[in-house]
Amino acid sequence: MAERLLEVKGLKVRFATEDGTVHAVDGVDFELDRGKVLGIVGESGSGKSVTAMTILGLTRDKNTRFEGEAIYKGQNLIELSESDLRNVRGNEIAMIFQDPMTSLNPVYTVGDQIVEAIRTHEGTSKRDAKRRAVELLRQVGIPNAPHRVNDYPHQFSGGMRQRAMIAMALSCNPDVLIADEPTTALDVTIQAQILELLANLRADFDSSVILITHDLGVVAEVADEIIVMYAGRVVERGSKRQIFYDPQHPYTWGLLGSIPRLDRPKPKKLHSIEGTPPSLINLPRGCKFRPRCPHAFEKCQEEPDLQRRVEDPGHLDRCWLSVEEKRRLRDATIAGGAQVVA
Amino acid sequence: MSERRNGAPLVEVTHLKKYFPIRRGVLSREVARVHAVDDVTISVAEGETLGLVGESGCGKSTLGRCIVRLLDPTAGDVVFDGRSIGKLGARKLRPLRREMQMIFQDPYASLNPRKRVGTIIGDPMRIHGIGDRKARKEAVEELLQKVGLSPEHYNRFPHEFSGGQRQRIGVARALALRPKLIVADEPVSALDVSIQAQMVNLLEELQDEFNLTYVFIAHDLGVVRHVSDRIAVMYLGKLVELSPAEELYTRPIMPYTEALLSAVPVPDPDLAEKRERIVLEGDVPSPIDPPSGCRFHPRCRYATDVCAQVEPPLVDYGNGHLAACHHPLNVDKETLARVEVSQKHTPEAAAEEAVPEEPATESTQPESTEPTAESDKPAENEWLDRFRRLTP
Numbered sequence: 001m002a003e004r005l006l007e008v009k010g011l012k013v014r015f016a017t018e019d020g021t022v023h024a025v026d027g028v029d030f031e032l033d034r035g036k037v038l039g040i041v042g043e044s045g046s047g048k049s050v051t052a053m054t055i056l057g058l059t060r061d062k063n064t065r066f067e068g069e070a071i072y073k074g075q076n077l078i079e080l081s082e083s084d085l086r087n088v089r090g091n092e093i094a095m096i097f098q099d100p101m102t103s104l105n106p107v108y109t110v111g112d113q114i115v116e117a118i119r120t121h122e123g124t125s126k127r128d129a130k131r132r133a134v135e136l137l138r139q140v141g142i143p144n145a146p147h148r149v150n151d152y153p154h155q156f157s158g159g160m161r162q163r164a165m166i167a168m169a170l171s172c173n174p175d176v177l178i179a180d181e182p183t184t185a186l187d188v189t190i191q192a193q194i195l196e197l198l199a200n201l202r203a204d205f206d207s208s209v210i211l212i213t214h215d216l217g218v219v220a221e222v223a224d225e226i227i228v229m230y231a232g233r234v235v236e237r238g239s240k241r242q243i244f245y246d247p248q249h250p251y252t253w254g255l256l257g258s259i260p261r262l263d264r265p266k267p268k269k270l271h272s273i274e275g276t277p278p279s280l281i282n283l284p285r286g287c288k289f290r291p292r293c294p295h296a297f298e299k300c301q302e303e304p305d306l307q308r309r310v311e312d313p314g315h316l317d318r319c320w321l322s323v324e325e326k327r328r329l330r331d332a333t334i335a336g337g338a339q340v341v342a
Numbered sequence: 343m344s345e346r347r348n349g350a351p352l353v354e355v356t357h358l359k360k361y362f363p364i365r366r367g368v369l370s371r372e373v374a375r376v377h378a379v380d381d382v383t384i385s386v387a388e389g390e391t392l393g394l395v396g397e398s399g400c401g402k403s404t405l406g407r408c409i410v411r412l413l414d415p416t417a418g419d420v421v422f423d424g425r426s427i428g429k430l431g432a433r434k435l436r437p438l439r440r441e442m443q444m445i446f447q448d449p450y451a452s453l454n455p456r457k458r459v460g461t462i463i464g465d466p467m468r469i470h471g472i473g474d475r476k477a478r479k480e481a482v483e484e485l486l487q488k489v490g491l492s493p494e495h496y497n498r499f500p501h502e503f504s505g506g507q508r509q510r511i512g513v514a515r516a517l518a519l520r521p522k523l524i525v526a527d528e529p530v531s532a533l534d535v536s537i538q539a540q541m542v543n544l545l546e547e548l549q550d551e552f553n554l555t556y557v558f559i560a561h562d563l564g565v566v567r568h569v570s571d572r573i574a575v576m577y578l579g580k581l582v583e584l585s586p587a588e589e590l591y592t593r594p595i596m597p598y599t600e601a602l603l604s605a606v607p608v609p610d611p612d613l614a615e616k617r618e619r620i621v622l623e624g625d626v627p628s629p630i631d632p633p634s635g636c637r638f639h640p641r642c643r644y645a646t647d648v649c650a651q652v653e654p655p656l657v658d659y660g661n662g663h664l665a666a667c668h669h670p671l672n673v674d675k676e677t678l679a680r681v682e683v684s685q686k687h688t689p690e691a692a693a694e695e696a697v698p699e700e701p702a703t704e705s706t707q708p709e710s711t712e713p714t715a716e717s718d719k720p721a722e723n724e725w726l727d728r729f730r731r732l733t734p
Contacts (some may be wrong), residue, residue, distance in 0.1 A: 043536055043537070044504070044505070044534055143624065160625070187397045187398050187561045188561055188562055188563070188602065188605040188607075189397055189601065189605045189621075190397075191607070192604075192605040192607075192619065192621050192622075193621055193622070196619075214535055214536075215535050215607070216609045217535075217606075217607030217608065217609040218607050220607060220609045220610060220614050221608075221614050240611050244611050245611075254536060255535065255536060258535050258536045258538065259535055260539075260542075260562075260564035260565050260568050261564065261608070262564055262567065262591060262603060262606050263608050263610060263613055266567060266568065266588065269543055269546075270539040270543055270568055271539060272536060272539035272542075272543055273539075274540070276504055276506065276507070276537075
């Protein structure tokens with residue numbers, strides 16, 4: 001049994017705004033063990049980024065209300081003081097953001113920024129920190145690292161900036177790395193490079209990774225466990241195989257169906273999830289996916305719990321349809337009437 | 343794939359070049375040039391969708407912008423609907439602008455935040471003097487409905503919409519003048535996967551309804567497959583492969599295409615584990631000083647000496663499938679015996695030292711067999727002879 005690093009229980013995050021209360025995260029539970037990759041998948045506004053930022057205390061504000069807990073090595077990060085949290089950030093849990101263009105400071109060299117991160121947490125000399133920075137850049141695959149360490153962010157390409165961000169995040173050997181859409185702004189070829197890098201990190205640094213993305217294709221390559229989020233809730237949760245080969249929630253089917261696939265014959269029309277995600281101020285009654293769900297029926301007026309409905313342990317979902325019905329209905333949704341192995 | 347090609351090309355791009363000068367010093371002397379598009383010849387038939395793919399910096403957007411003359415080509419010409427527009431002045435070009443429109447990548451930056459949706463979509467009609475105020479309002483409301491928004495959105499501002507909805511506004515604006523050609527520059531890259539599918543379907547419906555011709559620019563081969571009739575792959579300003587859409591996926595000839603295909607994530611864990619992934623090393627080289635010979639050779643896993651020295655010509659492999667490569671993949675010997683260097687794409691350089699390897703035999707899988715190491719089999723000499731004969 002691997003060491004449990006992080007346990008999130010009943011996490012709720014609400015923002016008070018002029019227009020009303022935004023229920024950004026509304027009941028999220030998950031666990032993360034050492035050396036594992038957890039994928040969090042969902043559309044914009046599903047609360048996946050807010051969940052990650054809350055773990056690091058980045059959503060703290062006078063307008064924000066929290067419920068639930070995030071236990072990291074025995075301490076609840078939600079209630080930790082700001083100064084204690086500072087020791088966790090970067091040092092124990094590090095985060096890389098979606099946009100590598102805006103998350104590096106343009107007026108400092110890449111090396112200086114990594115050195116600063118190292119020296120904030122460790123009392124190393126400037127020279128040692130610089131040497132570490134070069135080593136890290138080399139490890140994430142920056143060619144000619146001793147030279148490039150003195151470059152400014154604008155001298156790096158998009159993919160290299162994301163690598164530099166990863167190097168910075170790894171500078172203090174964190175136990176958990178949170179990657180929030182790390183490849184969304186990049187070309188597919190560069191995305192492939194970054195995903196390979198993330199997969200190797202696990203082996204080289206023994207870190208756990210939380211990978212946040214809207215693209216199920218990305219998590220298929222690297223994740224061990226996946227949670228699918230919709231409107232601030234977890235609607236399905238399971239191992240990679242369970243989610244891809246026996247998906248239970250119609251929203252997961254929709255996500256799977258809308259990926260244009262190269263491994264299957266081209267369907268006449270791409271499946272799409274109609275409509276847009278609901279407003280988080282005015283959530284629909286009952287199942288939150290109901291207004292967009294083609295299979296909704298009367299019972300969906302009531303909200304289903306996240307619970308195990310299939311035989312497989314660890315595979316949870318929030319849908320009232322019976323397992324038999326689901327297995328019958330979903331093939332039509334997932335592109336091209338694809339064969340789904342139960 | 344829609345089968346409505348009636349032959350006549352709507353757009354013909356011939357030997358198009360677009361260089362951006364880099365100026366330095368007090369006198370702004372030109373010190374270097376960015377070779378954004380370098381001698382591209384391509385045509386788009388009426389009612390067709392041409393997919394244009396490649397990494398950032400390959401010149402696909404520049405080519406798209408040259409086609410609608412948002413940029414002036416350095417050399418070469420664009421013929422739109424029988425009229426040469428490459429050197430046309432602004433005034434003469436204006437009436438033609440109605441017939442070609444563009445959809446941009448960033449739905450946040452491409453709409454004026456201070457204008458209402460009605461004005462944004464109606465402005466093209468106002469500028470071109472179409473209809474009176476009332477007629478324009480009706481037209482805009484109809485357009486809003488066409489793109490899946492509601493007429494009540496007329497008086498809203500762009501910030502009130504989500505990314506997907508904004509992109510729909512951009513589509514409505516492009517449609518306002520009932521153009522013949524729409525150049526869509528990465529129209530879905532900034533959207534969530536689920537919303538991407540909606541947009542792709544919308545664009546296809548509109549194409550059927552208005553008989554539109556699309557040039558669809560994207561870096562993701564997955565999306566392009568769904569919309570395109572033909573696909574052009576670009577690398578560092580060069581057209582490296584042009585193929586009927588489905589054939590490109592079953593039978594890529596250029597190793598760059600093979601690598602692009604393998605980079606698309608497969609949402610199937612078992613398959614993702616099994617398949618061989620070709621991860622291209624590094625980034626696209628600088629287009630200021632592109633590599634010699636085949637521009638892809640520093641990143642190509644099949645590259646040999648010849649690739650660094652001789653630029654491969656675009657070769658016609660039959661069925662409208664062109665590719666520029668010294669070591670073509672997925673081509674059988676018979677095809678190779680028939681192939682000819684595409685007339686329009688003959689390069690100046692002759693293949694003096696060309697020593698191509700044994701090409702891989704045809705397979706239906708994108709994963710091709712490894713080409714064998716250099717040898718001197720007769721088949722290759724034959725290919726070499728033909729290569730020499732065809733290149734002046």
